[in-house]
Amino acid sequence: MIGAIVRKEIREIARDGRFRVAAITVLVLLVAALAVGWRAAASAHAERDAAANLARSHWVNQPAKNPHSAAHYGVYAFKPKTPLSFVDDGVDPYTGVLAYLEAHVQNDFTHRPAADGTALSRFGALTAAGVLQVLVPLLIVVLAAGTIAGEREQGTLRQLLSVGVRSRDLAIGKMLGLGGALMLLLIPATIIGVAALLVGTDGSGSGSRFLLLAAVYLGYFIVWIALSFAVSAWAPSTRAALICLLGLWMVNSLLAPRAATDLVRRLHPTPTALEFQRVMAAEQQADSTGRTYAQYQEAFQREVLSRYRVDSVADLPVNFAGLSLDASERWSDAVFDRNYGRLWATYVRQDQARSLFGFAFPFVAVRALSQGLAGTDFYHHREFATAAEQYRRHLVRVMNDDLAEHGKTAGFQYMGDHALWSSVEPFEYQTPEVGFVMAHHGRDLAALGGWLVLGLGLALVGARRVRV
Amino acid sequence: MSSVFGRMLRHEWRMLTADRTVWLVSIIFGLLILYAVGNGVSWVRSQEVVLDSVEADGSRRLAQLTRALDSIPADAPPPAAFGRDPRSPGSVGNFDGAQFATLRPQALAPLAVGQTDLLPQYLRVTMRSKLTLAAAQELENPSNLLEGRFDLAFVVVYLFPLFILALGFNLLAAEREGGTLGMVAAQPVSLAAHLGAKVVVRGGFMLGLAMVATLVGLLLNGALPGMPPGKLALWFLVLAAYGAFWFAVAVVVNAVPRSSAANATILAGVWLLLVVVVPAVAGTLVNTLHPMPSRVELIGAMRTASNDASARGAQLLAKVYGDHLDLAPSGAMTSADFMSRTYAVQEEVDRQLAPLADRFDAQLDRQHVLAARYQLASPALVASFAFADLAGTGPTRYRHWREKVASYHEAWQQFFIPRAFRHEWLDASAYPAIPRFSYGDESRSEVLRRVGIALVVLLLPTVLLAGYSVRRLKRYQVAV
Numbered sequence: 001m002i003g004a005i006v007r008k009e010i011r012e013i014a015r016d017g018r019f020r021v022a023a024i025t026v027l028v029l030l031v032a033a034l035a036v037g038w039r040a041a042a043s044a045h046a047e048r049d050a051a052a053n054l055a056r057s058h059w060v061n062q063p064a065k066n067p068h069s070a071a072h073y074g075v076y077a078f079k080p081k082t083p084l085s086f087v088d089d090g091v092d093p094y095t096g097v098l099a100y101l102e103a104h105v106q107n108d109f110t111h112r113p114a115a116d117g118t119a120l121s122r123f124g125a126l127t128a129a130g131v132l133q134v135l136v137p138l139l140i141v142v143l144a145a146g147t148i149a150g151e152r153e154q155g156t157l158r159q160l161l162s163v164g165v166r167s168r169d170l171a172i173g174k175m176l177g178l179g180g181a182l183m184l185l186l187i188p189a190t191i192i193g194v195a196a197l198l199v200g201t202d203g204s205g206s207g208s209r210f211l212l213l214a215a216v217y218l219g220y221f222i223v224w225i226a227l228s229f230a231v232s233a234w235a236p237s238t239r240a241a242l243i244c245l246l247g248l249w250m251v252n253s254l255l256a257p258r259a260a261t262d263l264v265r266r267l268h269p270t271p272t273a274l275e276f277q278r279v280m281a282a283e284q285q286a287d288s289t290g291r292t293y294a295q296y297q298e299a300f301q302r303e304v305l306s307r308y309r310v311d312s313v314a315d316l317p318v319n320f321a322g323l324s325l326d327a328s329e330r331w332s333d334a335v336f337d338r339n340y341g342r343l344w345a346t347y348v349r350q351d352q353a354r355s356l357f358g359f360a361f362p363f364v365a366v367r368a369l370s371q372g373l374a375g376t377d378f379y380h381h382r383e384f385a386t387a388a389e390q391y392r393r394h395l396v397r398v399m400n401d402d403l404a405e406h407g408k409t410a411g412f413q414y415m416g417d418h419a420l421w422s423s424v425e426p427f428e429y430q431t432p433e434v435g436f437v438m439a440h441h442g443r444d445l446a447a448l449g450g451w452l453v454l455g456l457g458l459a460l461v462g463a464r465r466v467r468v
Numbered sequence: 469m470s471s472v473f474g475r476m477l478r479h480e481w482r483m484l485t486a487d488r489t490v491w492l493v494s495i496i497f498g499l500l501i502l503y504a505v506g507n508g509v510s511w512v513r514s515q516e517v518v519l520d521s522v523e524a525d526g527s528r529r530l531a532q533l534t535r536a537l538d539s540i541p542a543d544a545p546p547p548a549a550f551g552r553d554p555r556s557p558g559s560v561g562n563f564d565g566a567q568f569a570t571l572r573p574q575a576l577a578p579l580a581v582g583q584t585d586l587l588p589q590y591l592r593v594t595m596r597s598k599l600t601l602a603a604a605q606e607l608e609n610p611s612n613l614l615e616g617r618f619d620l621a622f623v624v625v626y627l628f629p630l631f632i633l634a635l636g637f638n639l640l641a642a643e644r645e646g647g648t649l650g651m652v653a654a655q656p657v658s659l660a661a662h663l664g665a666k667v668v669v670r671g672g673f674m675l676g677l678a679m680v681a682t683l684v685g686l687l688l689n690g691a692l693p694g695m696p697p698g699k700l701a702l703w704f705l706v707l708a709a710y711g712a713f714w715f716a717v718a719v720v721v722n723a724v725p726r727s728s729a730a731n732a733t734i735l736a737g738v739w740l741l742l743v744v745v746v747p748a749v750a751g752t753l754v755n756t757l758h759p760m761p762s763r764v765e766l767i768g769a770m771r772t773a774s775n776d777a778s779a780r781g782a783q784l785l786a787k788v789y790g791d792h793l794d795l796a797p798s799g800a801m802t803s804a805d806f807m808s809r810t811y812a813v814q815e816e817v818d819r820q821l822a823p824l825a826d827r828f829d830a831q832l833d834r835q836h837v838l839a840a841r842y843q844l845a846s847p848a849l850v851a852s853f854a855f856a857d858l859a860g861t862g863p864t865r866y867r868h869w870r871e872k873v874a875s876y877h878e879a880w881q882q883f884f885i886p887r888a889f890r891h892e893w894l895d896a897s898a899y900p901a902i903p904r905f906s907y908g909d910e911s912r913s914e915v916l917r918r919v920g921i922a923l924v925v926l927l928l929p930t931v932l933l934a935g936y937s938v939r940r941l942k943r944y945q946v947a948v
């Protein structure tokens with residue numbers, strides 16, 4: 001019975017002129033978005049690869065100079081594009097693409113692509129994720145609004161029920177039919193997506209992410225199909241069902257995300273760059289216990305002298321400048337850890353508060369999950385920024401250690417050479433495993449799961465109460 | 469005729485106000501506007517606090533330096549090369565005296581946040597290369613930037629049309645389905661006049677509601693007194709023109725006999741196309757067909773140029789002094805020449821990178837010209853650009869300001885760098901001459917011109933659609 005209903009539904013929808021026009025439009029947009037996204041990601045990837053290689057060659061080909069000068073010269077870190085960013089480029093346009101890694105300072109990632117873009121970009125770019133999150137649910141709503149209400153209006157519901165079709169079968173058949181019709185659109189798009197991933201830049205390790213991404217979107221569509229069915233079963237007319245569903249769609253994908261943004265900023269205000277720098281500068285002068293930097297260095301010197309059991313810096317077997325520079329790094333690293341820690345914790349609190357909205361508006365949950373799986377959410381950015389900062393500290397430490405070890409006699413006239421520069425291995429970064437995404441998006445996953453249960457539950461309740 | 473039309477208007481008004489869904493829709497719309505205006509006002513206030521503190525910081529630094537300068541005895545030794553000293557041009561121009569150039573929000577800024585959350589509204593100007601200005605940015609959670617703000621411009625551009633379409637999707641269809649349209653058609657009034665009366669009443673109602681809610685929102689947040697009436701009136705004109713366009717769309721869809729459900733679907737599709745799809749496609753087209761040269765490459769090139777110039781540092785400095793005998797310091801070379809060499813290297817790097825940086829700026833200009841052209845693809849974009857223009861949060865004003873900052877930065881360098889080369893220490897007479905930034909806004913007539921064009925662009929399709937509807941209505945089949 002269910003099979004017959006599914007076949008009938010798919011055939012009917014596929015013959016519907018509105019569906020054909022809408023489906024072809026959505027498919028064209030989806031494919032165009034994938035193509036544009038793939039091209040942009042591939043060229044950004046190639047460009048950043050080249051830039052990273054150039055930065056590395058700048059580093060290793062430095063002329064002989066004092067290791068501390070080399071630490072000041074530093075390197076640049078370039079944020080890689082993740083393989084799945086062509087599906088969802090997430091917050092990538094709004095995070096800086098490069099950071100200058102140098103002695104003494106943790107620099108923020110600068111040059112946000114959107115800041116160089118035009119005002120058009122704030123209307124949202126054409127991305128596959130955008131099509132899947134916004135347009136496909138709309139297509140579902142328009143197709144499904146009349147699924148029961150329409151049968152009732154045309155009087156065919158009476159016939160259907162009179163021949164003994166069980167309402168549960170009707171519900172399952174109708175929903176599977178809608179899903180099946182949608183697959184006519186989504187399967188080709190998925191195949192193109194997989195092909196793009198395989199052809200694209202090193203997509204290895206993205207398989208499980210891609211599968212989960214597909215599962216998340218599938219879940220999202222099921223939520224919409226179930227909700228649409230439930231509303232259609234309840235509504236007195238197709239018109240009422242359509243208006244109710246369009247309202248839901250609008251609030252979900254348009255109003256809620258923006259309203260959430262202003263709300264989370266009020267709950268957890270973002271500091272201004274000025275304030276951030278001011279606090280950091282103050283903490284560089286003195287720590288929370290009131291100990292000044294000068295006192296810290298004096299204590300450090302006393303500690304070094306007693307460790308080497310000598311009375312003056314001149315008697316030390318090592319270059320004290322190198323040790324002192326290293327100590328200064330540790331002092332400032334603590335300041336950076338505290339301040340960037342606080343800043344990022346604010347962002348995380350904002351994102352977590354936003355995720356609560358996901359329980360009321362599935363769009364918010366799906367968006368966060370999609371960005372997470374594509375590796376383009378804030379958590380991935382923070383992970384990369386942290387890795388870059390660890391590399392900076394490592395590089396500076398190698399330089400300072402070398403200065404401490406070898407600079408005893410020559411002092412700041414001591415020169416490091418090519419061997420020293422190449423002893424610092426190049427910066428390598430691995431995008432975290434898929435478990436990282438799950439660990440940070442538990443709330444969004446729970447919200448989507450909740451919506452699946454709620455949607456299917458409503459659909460089944462609606463099916464049971466189908467009346468002529 | 470006018471009295472007949474007047475009676476039709478009164479009748480439509482009674483029908484409208486008797487409809488409970490109209491009141492529901494109005495209350496929701498009004499509340500959204502109030503919330504949006506409140507958001508905008510609080511955003512602008514927080515920005516003003518930041519800009520005030522930035523400007524105060526600049527003045528405070530200069531005052532401190534002047535005091536410090538006064539306390540230095542006349543026979544004190546010259547400043548050390550690397551030390552902080554109120555007499556050293558490098559120390560003042562790069563660190564202690566560095567000033568901020570600010571972009572103050574205009575009166576209508578609370579109505580459209582525009583790009584002010586993304587683009588820095590203040591820049592720290594130092595003697596360093598102008599390329600450093602490009603790295604400036606304000607802190608913000610990228611997820612917040614991605615979502616955008618809930619401001620009045622958002623409510624008007626995205627939601628206003630939906631409310632209009634909700635009131636307008638069944639202008640004739642409902643009467644036709646209810647069977648009353650035939651009775652109307654039997655009266656000595658044309659269908660066009662009948663539809664016109666409906667649109668005038670509904671349009672007047674929505675526009676009045678939007679205006680009153682905006683004014684109330686401003687009043688509640690204490691922001692109404694500072695509003696320039698002329699600009700506010702222009703804002704409402706753009707609002708009216710944008711609303712008129714959407715009513716025209718509703719009318720043209722109603723001019724063909726269809727069921728109200730079909731009308732609703734078509735109108736939702738048109739809205740989706742013009743407000744969501746076309747803007748996204750336009751933005752993507754600009755970026756794909758005319759991509760920006762890469763910042764990433766620019767950084768690499770900067771590094772290469774700077775390595776090259778640093779290697780020839782001493783030579784470059786000698787060349788500076790050789791070419792400009794007036795810049796050569798009197799007396800023996802000192803450790804301060806290390807700093808001079810840095811400036812010489814920086815000048816060389818800037819000189820080498822100039823073609824690349826110019827290409828970058830030219831491409832940015834081209835993109836903005838294109839964006840201004842592509843906005844014509846959708847009334848939503850036209851209205852949005854016009855709102856940002858009126859609020860002073862649009863791309864044109866911002867770019868104008870960045871140009872002024874660039875020339876201020878040049879003046880700053882021109883003041884400090886030659887003095888650094890000459891080892892000419894700053895004294896009490898030099899301080900008042902330190903360039904200060906003041907932004908003369910772009911001329912009002914420029915803004916008026918752009919908003920005027922936007923109004924014409926919005927009204928043109930409106931008139932065409934209305935004209936077509938009148939013709940089409942003559943062939944309207946009243947009978948179901």
